[in-house]
Amino acid sequence: MKILFVVNVDWFFISHRLPLAEEALRRGLDVYLITKDTGYFENLSTYGIKCFNLDFERSGKNPFKEFLLVIKLYNFYKSINPDIIHHVTLKPSIYGTLAAKTMKNNFRIINAVSGLGYTFTANRVSISKIILKIIMKIAYSSKKVNFIFQNPDDKYLYKKLGFLNNNNNVIIRGAGVDENKFLLKKRKTTKDINVVLLARMLKDKGVFEFISAANLLKDQFKNKIKFILVGGIDEFNPAGISANQLNSLCDGEYILWVGHQKNVMDIYENADIVCLPSYREGLPKSLVEAMAKGCPIITTDAIGCRECVIDNVNGFLVPIGDHQLLAEKIKFLATNDNIRTEMGMQSRKIMLDEMSLSKVVKMTFDFYFQA
Numbered sequence: 001m002k003i004l005f006v007v008n009v010d011w012f013f014i015s016h017r018l019p020l021a022e023e024a025l026r027r028g029l030d031v032y033l034i035t036k037d038t039g040y041f042e043n044l045s046t047y048g049i050k051c052f053n054l055d056f057e058r059s060g061k062n063p064f065k066e067f068l069l070v071i072k073l074y075n076f077y078k079s080i081n082p083d084i085i086h087h088v089t090l091k092p093s094i095y096g097t098l099a100a101k102t103m104k105n106n107f108r109i110i111n112a113v114s115g116l117g118y119t120f121t122a123n124r125v126s127i128s129k130i131i132l133k134i135i136m137k138i139a140y141s142s143k144k145v146n147f148i149f150q151n152p153d154d155k156y157l158y159k160k161l162g163f164l165n166n167n168n169n170v171i172i173r174g175a176g177v178d179e180n181k182f183l184l185k186k187r188k189t190t191k192d193i194n195v196v197l198l199a200r201m202l203k204d205k206g207v208f209e210f211i212s213a214a215n216l217l218k219d220q221f222k223n224k225i226k227f228i229l230v231g232g233i234d235e236f237n238p239a240g241i242s243a244n245q246l247n248s249l250c251d252g253e254y255i256l257w258v259g260h261q262k263n264v265m266d267i268y269e270n271a272d273i274v275c276l277p278s279y280r281e282g283l284p285k286s287l288v289e290a291m292a293k294g295c296p297i298i299t300t301d302a303i304g305c306r307e308c309v310i311d312n313v314n315g316f317l318v319p320i321g322d323h324q325l326l327a328e329k330i331k332f333l334a335t336n337d338n339i340r341t342e343m344g345m346q347s348r349k350i351m352l353d354e355m356s357l358s359k360v361v362k363m364t365f366d367f368y369f370q371a
Contacts, residue, residue, distance in 0.1 A: 003368075004032040006073070006092040008056045011371055016114075016175040016285065017088060021049055023361050030095035032080050035265075036075070052076060056091055066095075077107070081170035084368055094132075097139040097201030100274035110368065111140075112148045113158070114175075114282035121275035133161065138142040138294045140368040148172050148367065150283035151302040156368035170367045173307060174283040177351065182346055184267050187341065191224075193334045196271040198264065201246060201257070202283040203229075206277025206300065213271040213277075214255050214329035224255050225334055232260035234307070240270035273333050276305060279320050283307050283355075291351040298329050316327060 003024050007013040013021075013035055021031045025048050033044065044051050054072055057065070059122040073096050076086065085100055085107050087093040092113035100107050129249050139145075142164040147169040149155040155171060158164050195214075199205040207229065214227040229250065234240045243367040250257045261267055264286075268274070281304030287297055291308060297315035299305040307313045333340050336344035 001028075001083040001084070001086040002030045002032060002080065003086065004034065004077070004080055005088065005090045006096045007033070008300070009036045010038055010051075013088070014044070017086075018047075019042075019176065019178070019361055020086070020364055023365065025049075027365075031157045032082060033208060034076055037177050039165035070095050070099050074102070076099040076127050076219070077105070078204060084108065084110065084284065084361075085110045086112065086368075088112045089114055091295060094135055094139045096133075097142070097145055101139070101142040102146055107141075107144060107148065108113060108368070109144045110146050110148060114150055119247050136163070137161065139271065143168075146178070146367070150174055150365065151281075151304045151307050154282065163309070164339075167370075170363065172360055172363045173355050174287055174360065176217060176283065177288045177292045177355065178357040179352055182268075182289055183264070184292075184294045184345075187248050188270070192227055192268050193221075193225045193272045193332055194226045194273060195225060195273045195334070196230060196267060196290075197277075198233045198235070198267060198290075199230065199276060199284070200231050200238055201241045202234060202242060204279045206275075206279065207241055209277040209321060209323040209326055210251050210275055211255060212323035213330060216324065216327040217331055218254060221331075221334065223274075225254070225330075227255045228267075228271075229257040230261050230264075264289060270293060271295050273298060275299065275326070275331060277318070277320075277323075277326055278302060278305050281305050286354045288351055291347035291355070294344035294348045295365055296333055296340050297347060298326065298333070308350075310346070310350065314343050314350055 005013060005017060005021065007017065013033060020266045024031050031048065031051045034054050036055050043050045051204045077100055079330055085096060087096040097109055097111060100109050145168065149159060149169060149171045150173060152171060156168060197210045201207055210227065217225065233243050246257045268290055271290065274287065276299045277289055278300055280302055283304050287299060287308040290297060297309050299309055299317065300320045301317040302320050306317055309317050311317045318325045318329060
């Protein structure tokens with residue numbers, strides 16, 4: 001059997017879907033990957049994955065180029081003739097489904113819905129959103145199409161749009177985190193408190209709310225807490241924040257922006273509280289990793305984010321945009337060591353019960369071969 005993954009970019013496949021490919025290879029399947037090559041193809045080929053380059057422009061606005069992507073995918077599918085096609089994220093799902101549904105081959109099409117991107121964040125109304133919904137309806141009107149959701153809110157939206165039936169979808173909470181690699185961190189002996197936000201530096205990730213909350217607490221906690229922003233800039237995203245703007249808002253001592261970090265394990269090892277005041281997610285892997293390490297979580301009562309927190313059990317949920325309540329919850333956890341520790345233990349437990357890599361891989365393969 002052949003399984004084909006279609007993903008925007010190779011590094012995202014490595015960080016979020018490589019374990020699925022490894023399990024497929026372990027089971028004797030041939031594994032193919034169509035994605036943008038940013039330098040990781042040689043590494044991926046060592047696993048036995050057959051890689052094909054296709055440049056998915058994230059903000060592509062040329063209709064001819066976008067249509068050409070569908071044609072290229074059609075030709076790839078015809079050449080590879082896979083049994084299972086697993087599309088990951090919105091653009092590959094729409095374009096890949098358009099390409100596959102026109103073919104007579106008996107593909108099983110799996111579309112992994114990992115959030116709905118900038119257009120669907122904060123209830124934005126735009127012409128592009130209307131057009132996108134029309135294209136989605138054209139693509140998904142097929143009995144071949146199946147969906148993996150990360151949260152019930154996205155499933156409800158797709159059901160409302162008429163894309164679902166009783167058997168063509170499942171909720172699998174995230175991409176999974178390896179519980180054997182992300183072990184419970186040792187309790188810190190130092191008294192300084194590190195409050196961490198790990199995400200791309202986007203307005204929609206709640207970066208400004210995080211900084212505003214820090215500034216509210218500055219007079220009281222300047223020498224006791226560090227607010228640490230971890231993540232790179234994203235100049236192609238309409239919600240992107242520039243490096244100059246971030247540097248102007250961070251003093252490098254109380255509020256720090258450390259950019260993209262490859263070794264997130266060290267970040268979580270030294271984090272006392274992990275925050276993500278995001279406006280919308282699929283299910284944020286950064287929070288699941290933090291949960292695996294035993295960190296208490298403060299996030300928004302937003303789609304995808306609320307899946308990671310049972311309020312007052314392993315952390316707190318705050319309304320989107322409410323930096324004042326965010327500051328209050330940070331202050332509460334920063335001044336209550338035992339509660340931080342207990343909530344961190346609960347985070348680890350919830351992650352093991354619902355979001356571990358072993359569970360995600362098993363549920364995904366059960367869905368691949370569902371009758």
